[in-house]
Structures are given as structure tokens and as C-alpha cells.
Amino acid sequence: MQIMRSKLMNENWHNFLRFIFNMRFHIVVTALFWSDLVDSRKIRGISSSYKRFYREKKSFLCIDGSKMIPFEQVNDDYCDCQDGSDEPGTSACPRGRFYCTNLGFRPHYIPSSRVNDGICDCCDASDEYNSPARCQNSCWNLGQRERAFVEGQMRALDEGLRLKQQLIEEGVLLWREKQAQLRELQQVADDLQMKLEDHRRKKHEAEQTLKALQSGDIGHTNSSAVGLFNLLDSNNDGSLSIEEIQSKVTFIQDENRVLTEDEAVIKGTQAAGAGRLVGEDPHLKAADRAAEREAATLKKVEESYERVNAEISELQKRLAIDYGTDWEFLFLNSQCFQLQVYEYTYTLCPFNQITQKSSAGTEVSLGVWGMWSGSAKSPYSQQVYESGEPCWQGGSRSTTVTMTCGTETGLRSAKEPSKCQYIMDFQTPVACQPVLKQRGVHSEL
Numbered sequence: 057m058q059i060m061r062s063k064l065m066n067e068n069w070h071n072f073l074r075f076i077f078n079m080r081f082h083i084v085v086t087a088l089f090w091s092d093l094v095d096s097r098k099i100r101g102i103s104s105s106y107k108r109f110y111r112e113k114k115s116f117l118c119i120d121g122s123k124m125i126p127f128e129q130v131n132d133d134y135c136d137c138q139d140g141s142d143e144p145g146t147s148a149c150p151r152g153r154f155y156c157t158n159l160g161f162r163p164h165y166i167p168s169s170r171v172n173d174g175i176c177d178c179c180d181a182s183d184e185y186n187s188p189a190r191c192q193n194s195c196w197n198l199g200q201r202e203r204a205f206v207e208g209q210m211r212a213l214d215e216g217l218r219l220k221q222q223l224i225e226e227g228v229l230l231w232r233e234k235q236a237q238l239r240e241l242q243q244v245a246d247d248l249q250m251k252l253e254d255h256r257r258k259k260h261e262a263e264q265t266l267k268a269l270q271s272g273d274i275g276h277t278n279s280s281a282v283g284l285f286n287l288l289d290s291n292n293d294g295s296l297s298i299e300e301i302q303s304k305v306t307f308i309q310d311e312n313r314v315l316t317e318d319e320a321v322i323k324g325t326q327a328a329g330a331g332r333l334v335g336e337d338p339h340l341k342a343a344d345r346a347a348e349r350e351a352a353t354l355k356k357v358e359e360s361y362e363r364v365n366a367e368i369s370e371l372q373k374r375l376a377i378d379y380g381t382d383w384e385f386l387f388l389n390s391q392c393f394q395l396q397v398y399e400y401t402y403t404l405c406p407f408n409q410i411t412q413k414s415s416a417g418t419e420v421s422l423g424v425w426g427m428w429s430g431s432a433k434s435p436y437s438q439q440v441y442e443s444g445e446p447c448w449q450g451g452s453r454s455t456t457v458t459m460t461c462g463t464e465t466g467l468r469s470a471k472e473p474s475k476c477q478y479i480m481d482f483q484t485p486v487a488c489q490p491v492l493k494q495r496g497v498h499s500e501l
Contacts, residue, residue, distance in 0.1 A: 101154040101182075101183075102145075103155045103157075106155075113127055118136075119137070120141065122138055130143075132146075137149070138151075145185075146172075147168050148168070150168075150169070154170070154178075154183055156179070156180060157180060157182060158179050160195040160198075161195040161202065172185070174187050212462070216462060220384060220486050223384055224382045224383070227383035227384050227385070227386040228382065230387065234371065234374070234375055237371065238368065238371050241364055241368045242368060248364060252358060256354060258350045259347070259351055259354050262343065262350045374407075379407075380486070384486040385407075387486075389406065392408075393405075394467065397470050399414060400412050400414055404457065404467050406425075406439070408424070409421060409422075409424045409425065410441045410455050412478075420445045422445075422455045422478050423442050423452075423453055423478075426440040429456065434489070437487070438458050438459065439457040439459070440454065447476035450475055450476050451476065453478065454478070456478070456479050458481050459483075460481055460483050461483070462485065465484040465485065466482075466483055467481075467483075468482065469481040
């Protein structure tokens with residue numbers, strides 16, 4: 057009895073399984089049938105966002121709202137709507153567009169004139185559904201290459217951001233060093249200014265002392281003779297000529313009378329004696345040497361003061377430049393980068409100038425530092441260098457430099473798209489931004 061009951065249960069279980077299998081078979085067959093039916097009615101060439109306009113009903117309203125047509129006329133290979141919206145899957149409308157779904161890759165639109173033209177434009181081959189062309193679905197392979205490219209970009213971005221952080225830290229330290237250097241130079245300038253005033257005073261005193269000795273204001277026995285000799289020695293060469301004596305004595309005594317040569321010789325002999333007194337006077341010698349020393353010292357201090365002020369002015373000019381929110385571009389200052397393009401060598405010195413040198417050795421300026429010219433969202437993405445050398449029958453040369461993200465720093469390209477207007481691509485980690493706009497890559501299978 058127990059065995060019979062067991063056999064009955066087994067038979068019932070097998071019958072149940074058979075029933076379930078038959079039901080699944082009928083369901084699958086029915087699904088395939090309806091799938092083919094639905095696919096035959098599928099509105100080709102539309103994106104998911106436009107499917108709401110193509111729900112099957114009695115009539116179809118052109119998307120621009122210009123016309124109502126029976127739904128049977130959608131994709132009937134005849135253009136009824138001016139905007140071409142009734143024929144998204146055919147080439148009937150000149151203004152129509154066909155949407156390539158391209159699962160696994162990037163979707164995109166193509167002109168409807170390319171539908172069923174024998175050329176595969178969609179990587180999923182959906183545009184050649186009714187043509188003799190035998191298209192292979194290459195979307196997955198394209199998507200893999202695209203994803204590998206984007207992943208490479210992301211790795212480069214991560215590395216660029218890491219290097220950028222280092223350069224930001226270096227920029228902050230460099231900024232502080234420049235500020236400290238400026239303070240030190242300003243202190244040196246203040247000290248030199250005090251020395252300058254002191255040496256000017258000393259030089260003036262030495263000159264006054266020497267002048268007093270020469271004029272006889274200081275009680276010195278030979279002061280009158282010394283004054284006479286200095287008056288006649290007009291070229292200050294330490295000797296007297298007959299011409300000097302004739303001209304000076306004539307001027308002093310009588311404008312209408314000129315000394316004879318004999319008289320001039322006598323006068324010269326007298327003045328020469330005074331000259332010897334000048335050379336033999338230790339007080340005058342000491343005063344003269346003191347005046348010369350003070351004059352030489354003052355000149356050196358003045359030169360040092362001018363040099364330090366020039367350094368201060370140059371440093372202030374550099375520090376006034378906008379090097380980014382975190383001084384990340386500061387490290388580019390005082391550097392130059394070159395790029396060879398055919399017979400020209402381009403040299404970019406950021407925040408300074410750009411030059412172009414031909415193979416013949418002729419060098420022209422393509423502009424000097426002007427300003428940042430990026431958009432409001434990315435102000436540090438472009439630089440403008442202007443007021444370069446004049447162009448033949450045109451204005452002055454200028455260059456726009458685009459800053460792009462990269463793991464290395466250097467000039468990547470240089471072009472002249474229009475006369476005397478140049479564009480350059482400069483790659484550097486500090487141009488990397490935390491968010492990279494990625495292309496629309498689909499990973500659906």
C-alpha cells in the first residue's frame with residue numbers, strides 16, 4: 057500500500073512538472089510571437105526621452121505641433137510633418153534625424169538621409185535594418201576602447217591632482233620666500249638711504265673745506281697764491297698755458313686790452329709758483345684727497361641704492377601678478393618652455409613673453425604678458441599675451457595660451473589660425489580640476 061502510494065505521488069509529481077514545462081514553453085512561444093509582433097510595430101530611430109510622443113494610438117501629433125496625422129502614417133516612408141518627426145526611422149524627411157541607440161557605446165543622432173543607404177553609421181547597425189549592407193554590431197568593442205581611454209584619463213587626472221597639490225605647497229612656500237626677500241630688500245634700501253644722506257653730508261663738508269682752503273677763507277699764508285693759480289688753470293690740468301693766462305688776465309683787468317706774450321710769461325711764472333705751492337701744501341692735499349674719497353664712496357652707495365630699488369620694483373611687479381587662488385602657477389615664473397614646429401622655435405616664458413625664432417635666426421615677439429582670459433567658471437584656463445611686434449599690413453601680434461591638465465609641464469602645440477593671431481596649448485598639473493567632464497559612455501550589454 058505504501059509502495060502504491062509512493063508510485064502515485066511520483067506520477068503526480070512528474071505530471072505536475074510536465075504541466076509546468078508545457079506552460080513555460082507556451083509562455084516562451086507566446087512571448088516570442090508578441091515580441092516579433094511588437095518589433096514589427098517598433099518605432100525606430102527615437103531615443104527613450106521621445107518615446108512618449110510615439111505611443112500607439114489613433115493619431116499622431118507632429119512634435120512641432122503643426123499637424124495631426126493617422127498613427128499608421130508614422131514611419132511609412134512618406135514625410136508628413138515639416139519637422140520630420142513622423143519619419144524618425146526612414147529617410148523620407150530631409151530634416152529628419154535617426155537615433156542610434158548603440159548599447160555599450162555612445163548614442164548619437166545621424167541625418168535620416170543615411171538610413172538604409174548601404175553604409176553602416178550606427179555601431180549597432182540599427183540604421184541599416186532594411187538594406188543589403190551586412191553590418192556587425194561593434195558597439196561593445198568601441199565601448200571597451202572608450203572606457204579604457206576614460207580610465208586612462210582618470211588615472212592621469214588623479215596623478216595630475218597629486219602633483220598639483222605638491223606644486224600648490226611649493227607655491228605657498230615660494231610666495232612666503234618672495235615676501236621675506238622683499239622685506240629684506242626694503243630694509244637694505246632703508247639702510248642705504250641713511251648711508252646715502254650721511255655720505256652726501258660728508259662730501260659736502262669735504263668740498264666746503266677744500267674750497268675754503270683754496271679761496272683763503274681759512275688762515276693760510278699761501279691762500280691768495282693758491283686762489284690765483286686755480287683761477288688761471290681753467291682746464292684743471294695742474295699747469296698753465298700762455299693762452300689761459302692771456303684770456304684770464306685780460307678778462308679780470310681790462311676787457312679791451314690783451315697781454316703780450318712777455319707779460320703772459322711773467323704772469324705765468326708768478327702763477328706757476330702758486331701752483332707749486334698748491335702741490336706742496338699738505339693741508340690742501342689732505343682736503344683734496346678727502347673730497348675725492350667722499351665723492352667715490354657716495355657714488356658707490358648711490359649705485360647700490362639704485363640697484364636695490366630696481367630689485368624691489370621687479371619683485372613687487374612679479375608679486376602683483378595673479379598666480380591662482382593658491383599661488384599654484386607661481387612656480388612657472390622665471391621659467392621658459394620651447395617647442396619646435398617645422399622651421400620655427402616657439403619660446404613661452406609664462407607671465408613674461410612669447411617669441412618665435414626662425415631657422416634663419418630671426419626672432420619676433422608674439423606678445424608680452426597681458427592677463428588671464430578664462431571663463432567665469434574657469435578663470436585660470438587661458439592666458440593672453442599682447443602687444444607683440446607689428447604685423448605686415450596689420451596690427452600687433454598676440455597669443456592665446458590654453459592651460460590643459462597633464463602630468464608634465466610643457467608647451468604642447470603652437471598654431472597661427474589667423475594672421476598674426478597665435479594659439480598655444482600648454483600642459484601642466486596645476487591646470488587639473490577635481491571634476492573631469494566625462495563623455496556619455498554606456499555600459500549596458
